[in-house]
Amino acid sequence: MASLTTQFFGIELKSPVVAASCSLTGNIEQIENLAKAGAGAIVLKSLFEEEIDAQLQEELSERKALEPDPEYMDYFDYIIKDENLKNYTNLIKQAKQAVDVPVIASVSCISASDWVVFSRKLEEAGADALELNLFLLPADISRDSAANEQFYFNAITKVLENVGIPVTIKISHYFSNLGQMIQKLSKTGIAGITLFNRFYAPDIDILNEQVVTADVLSQVSDYQMPLRWIGLMADQVDCPLAATTGVHTAETAIKMLLAGAGVVQVASVLYQEGPDYIAKMNEQIKSWMDKKGYDRINDFKGKLANKKKDVVIYERAQFMKYFGGKSYS
Numbered sequence: 458m459a460s461l462t463t464q465f466f467g468i469e470l471k472s473p474v475v476a477a478s479c480s481l482t483g484n485i486e487q488i489e490n491l492a493k494a495g496a497g498a499i500v501l502k503s504l505f506e507e508e509i510d511a512q513l514q515e516e517l518s519e520r521k522a523l524e525p526d527p528e529y530m531d532y533f534d535y536i537i538k539d540e541n542l543k544n545y546t547n548l549i550k551q552a553k554q555a556v557d558v559p560v561i562a563s564v565s566c567i568s569a570s571d572w573v574v575f576s577r578k579l580e581e582a583g584a585d586a587l588e589l590n591l592f593l594l595p596a597d598i599s600r601d602s603a604a605n606e607q608f609y610f611n612a613i614t615k616v617l618e619n620v621g622i623p624v625t626i627k628i629s630h631y632f633s634n635l636g637q638m639i640q641k642l643s644k645t646g647i648a649g650i651t652l653f654n655r656f657y658a659p660d661i662d663i664l665n666e667q668v669v670t671a672d673v674l675s676q677v678s679d680y681q682m683p684l685r686w687i688g689l690m691a692d693q694v695d696c697p698l699a700a701t702t703g704v705h706t707a708e709t710a711i712k713m714l715l716a717g718a719g720v721v722q723v724a725s726v727l728y729q730e731g732p733d734y735i736a737k738m739n740e741q742i743k744s745w746m747d748k749k750g751y752d753r754i755n756d757f758k759g760k761l762a763n764k765k766k767d768v769v770i771y772e773r774a775q776f777m778k779y780f781g782g783k784s785y786s
């Protein structure tokens with residue numbers, strides 16, 4: 458029988474199907490269900506510095522009228538951050554007790570100092586690895602791309618200096634020179650890169666003529682962009698890659714592994730099908746491997762990565778009149 462063992466987060470995992478960071482992985486009961494279903498690892502819901510800051514601002518504006526003392530404000534800042542951190546470190550401790558698969562803490566910070574404090578505390582609480590959810594929307598036209606990119610390197614350097622557990626990052630595709638950036642990031646000493654995170658996206662309600670939030674869950678065809686970049690980059694990086702966004706089936710997971718990913722991280726399909734769906738994906742991946750005669754993930758991982766096969770389709774972007782033998786004219 459085929460073995461699903463693979464490597465990511467600097468750790469050996471018993472399945473390449475990982476429960477991605479989302480609200481399900483912020484709940485201990487669901488964490489247990491995901492582990493029981495055979496998830497290779499659980500990435501906990503992110504601890505968001507922005508969320509803590511928003512809570513802080515709300516409390517401060519309520520208190521300001523009553524208590525303008527700046528020392529009191531600092532104290533308040535400390536209390537709120539401490540409370541949020543305590544809740545999160547408790548989640549790590551509970552998860553570590555409840556499941557026997559790696560528990561990965563996830564942190565999303567916007568300032569350099571808090572990254573360090575947060576990361577150390579999560580390591581102390583027992584997290585097996587840390588995923589940095591790094592995102593900066595390059596919409597501020599007064600900042601050049603070098604300044605935006607520096608944010609990523611600063612965050613990684615600071616965290617790596619301060620924790621001993623493996624650190625991976627999860628990024629978006631919003632870079633002006635994406636291939637080179639992925640390669641540079643892979644050389645920083647991190648244990649993996651997850652391509653690509655999914656975010657709230659805007660949509661427009663034409664009836665009410667309002668900007669609204671688009672569907673939170675991904676669509677089955679959304680896997681194509683991460684697939685292209687996993688395929689293009691797998692042989693050009695110094696750390697393993699994980700694929701996320703649009704992995705809804707075992708078939709898509711296999712595609713990602715063939716393109717060169719070590720694992721896939723799934724969220725949307727868990728909301729749609731429930732945690733047990735991971736067991737089905739594992740069974741279907743195994744059955745495909747048995748049919749193909751593969752004993753281990755490494756037997757086929759990266760078999761269709763760009764460099765090995767020179768697969769030009771990864772690089773082809775423009776539609777042509779005659780494409781792949783099919784005519785759409």
Ligand SMILES: Cc1cc2nc3c(=O)[nH]c(=O)nc-3n(C[C@H](O)[C@H](O)[C@H](O)COP(=O)(O)O)c2cc1C
Nearest residue numbers: 477478479480503590655675701702703723724725
């Ligand atoms: C409801 C929801 C909440 C999420 N929360 C987080 C989060 O806290 N941190 C994070 O890094 N990613 C978060 N994500 C992104 C997922 O981890 C995942 O990378 C993304 O949804 C793409 O995978 P999918 O297509 O399987 O959903 C969230 C996604 C969803 C749908």
